[in-house]
Amino acid sequence: ETGVTQTPRHLVMGMTNKKSLKCEQHLGHNAMYWYKQSAKKPLELMFVYNFKEQTENNSVPSRFSPECPNSSHLFLHLHTLQPEDSALYLCASSQARGTEAFFGQGTRLTVV
Amino acid sequence: DQQVKQNSPSLSVQEGRISILNCDYTNSMFDYFLWYKKYPAEGPTFLISISSIKDKNEDGRFTVFLNKSAKHLSLHIVPSQPGDSAVYFCAASALWTDGGQNFVFGPGTRLSVLP
Numbered sequence: 001e002t003g004v005t006q007t008p009r010h011l012v013m014g015m016t017n018k019k020s021l022k023c024e025q026h027l028g029h030n031a032m033y034w035y036k037q038s039a040k041k042p043l044e045l046m047f048v049y050n051f052k053e054q055t056e057n058n059s060v061p062s063r064f065s066p067e068c069p070n071s072s073h074l075f076l077h078l079h080t081l082q083p084e085d086s087a088l089y090l091c092a093s094s095q096a097r098g099t100e101a102f103f104g105q106g107t108r109l110t111v112v
Numbered sequence: 113d114q115q116v117k118q119n120s121p122s123l124s125v126q127e128g129r130i131s132i133l134n135c136d137y138t139n140s141m142f143d144y145f146l147w148y149k150k151y152p153a154e155g156p157t158f159l160i161s162i163s164s165i166k167d168k169n170e171d172g173r174f175t176v177f178l179n180k181s182a183k184h185l186s187l188h189i190v191p192s193q194p195g196d197s198a199v200y201f202c203a204a205s206a207l208w209t210d211g212g213q214n215f216v217f218g219p220g221t222r223l224s225v226l227p
Contacts, residue, residue, distance in 0.1 A: 042116075045216070092155075092215075101215050102158060103155030103156045
């Protein structure tokens, strides 16, 4: 139990579908992150929310839309994805000026 | 352009011996460094960290060394155990002026500890 929970753990979606990934943290942190891990690539930062405000958008295509309604919850809304978007999507949280980031178990996304 | 590099994709070590994983970084603004361990189909798990004001941090079998002038850090695992077999990621963080921070990860090194 890491204190960061992601749902669903696995998701298969068609290119015309709309789905959402959910992340919830119970650690009292005030920064949350979305990372993408594709096969044989480093972890890539997608978005950062600091005190519910988006402070980083790492040139992510608009078919990925984040939402942070409060400091404990983070969503990643997906629409019209491409097969190359298939990857492990990881959520993390940390103190805004703190130390380590704690990761969830990830959502394995397959776009067909 | 990778800001955090791990030049060894894989490493094999005999059980009981020392494992040394290396990491290099290019951005001098990084001031906090971390090591994560990752098993397949799971999120990375935090192992140990070091601030730029230190050159060594130890936690049980794990020790991280930082050489700021060389922009190099290493993770030592002594003694290595079969359960240590995983992918190890080096990460670096820089604090932003607005109080936030970012974590930049290296590509990872797959460690195999042989019984």
